[in-house]
Amino acid sequence: MAEMLSLTRPRPSRAPVSLVPMIDVLLIMLVFFMVTSTYLDLDMIPAVDSAEGAAPGPAAAADGTVLIRLGADGRPAIQGRSLLHGELAAHLAARPDAQVIVLPTGAATMQALVSVMDTVTGAGVTRMRVVRLEARP
Amino acid sequence: MRIARPAPRTAPETVIALIDVVFFLLVFFMLIGRMDATAPFDVTPPESLTGADMPGGGATLAVAADGALALDGAPVDAGAAAERLLARLADQPDLLVRINAHRDAQLRHVLPLIATLEGQGAREVVLVVTPPDAGK
Numbered sequence: 520m521a522e523m524l525s526l527t528r529p530r531p532s533r534a535p536v537s538l539v540p541m542i543d544v545l546l547i548m549l550v551f552f553m554v555t556s557t558y559l560d561l562d563m564i565p566a567v568d569s570a571e572g573a574a575p576g577p578a579a580a581a582d583g584t585v586l587i588r589l590g591a592d593g594r595p596a597i598q599g600r601s602l603l604h605g606e607l608a609a610h611l612a613a614r615p616d617a618q619v620i621v622l623p624t625g626a627a628t629m630q631a632l633v634s635v636m637d638t639v640t641g642a643g644v645t646r647m648r649v650v651r652l653e654a655r656p
Numbered sequence: 657m658r659i660a661r662p663a664p665r666t667a668p669e670t671v672i673a674l675i676d677v678v679f680f681l682l683v684f685f686m687l688i689g690r691m692d693a694t695a696p697f698d699v700t701p702p703e704s705l706t707g708a709d710m711p712g713g714g715a716t717l718a719v720a721a722d723g724a725l726a727l728d729g730a731p732v733d734a735g736a737a738a739e740r741l742l743a744r745l746a747d748q749p750d751l752l753v754r755i756n757a758h759r760d761a762q763l764r765h766v767l768p769l770i771a772t773l774e775g776q777g778a779r780e781v782v783l784v785v786t787p788p789d790a791g792k
Contacts, residue, residue: 538671538672538675541675542671542674542675542678545675545678545679545682546678548682549678549681549682549685552682552685552686552689552691553685553689555689555691555694556685556686556688556689556690556691556694557689557690557691557693557694558688558689559693559701559786560786560787561690561693561701561710561784561785561786562704562707562708562709562710562784562785562786562787563707563708563709563710563754563782563783563784563785564704564706564707564708564782564783564785565780565781565782565783566755566770566781566782566783567770567773567774567778567779567780567781623763623767624763625762625763625764625767626762626763626764627762627763628759628760628761628762628763629702629719629757629758629759629760629761629762629763629766629783630702630703630759630760632702632763633702633703633704633759633783633785634702634703634704636704636706637704637705637706640706641705641706649767651763651767651768651771653771
């Protein structure tokens with residue numbers, strides 16, 4: 520008798536799952552990703568010479584060494600002469616095998632250094648190094 | 657006699673459509689954004705014509721225009737940043753270290769860090785740049 524009753528008992532209807540909390544979570548994730556991501560097109564340029572094999576020391580520089588100083592105003596200078604970027608490119612294009620050393624002052628901006636590195640690389644120079652003066656303790 | 661007819665029930669499909677749209681937007685923003693160059697301050701990388709595509713992974717050191725530092729999005733001071741990066745480099749010598757410096761940051765805030773990293777044997781240190789006219 521009891522078995523028959525249990526057979527005829529209707530299955531309790533399940534409570535419908537609410538979708539509202541799921542939408543809440545999705546919206547929070549959406550806002551999180553929108554806010555924390557950067558959408559700039561980011562590139563990179565090497566700051567450290569990763570080719571350890573290329574001896575940076577007194578290795579033969581066929582065209583000698585060019586020292587570019589970078590002032591606080593962002594203007595590159597060779598041998599005390601301040602140059603525009605076009606003049607610098609022309610100067611370097613004549614000696615593409617030279618070892619280029621960039622010596623920036625600490626007051627110059629990142630954009631100035633990157634612009635000079637751009638010009639040097641664009642002129643076909645493959646051996647470039649950024650150095651800085653350090654106070655001897 | 658007029659008996660008010662009960663309002664027709666709204667179909668549940670409208671909620672499903674909303675979820676679809678939100679899901680689509682979520683995936684879209686996850687795909688086009690990158691989260692490995694975030695910083696708690698404003699960083700506008702310098703413009704460069706000669707940049708190469710930047711792979712993911714590695715550590716990101718952000719430098720604000722006033723010299724404030726953040727390692728992987730958390731503010732740090734210079735000593736702690738170098739210490740943590742060197743500890744990670746000891747575990748992983750070919751760690752890619754990204755220097756994401758603001759274009760107006762002065763080099764005296766940036767170059768000593770690069771020199772420290774290089775002196776400790778970091779092989780992959782890159783400057784984050786952006787092509788001209790990006791985002792315009």
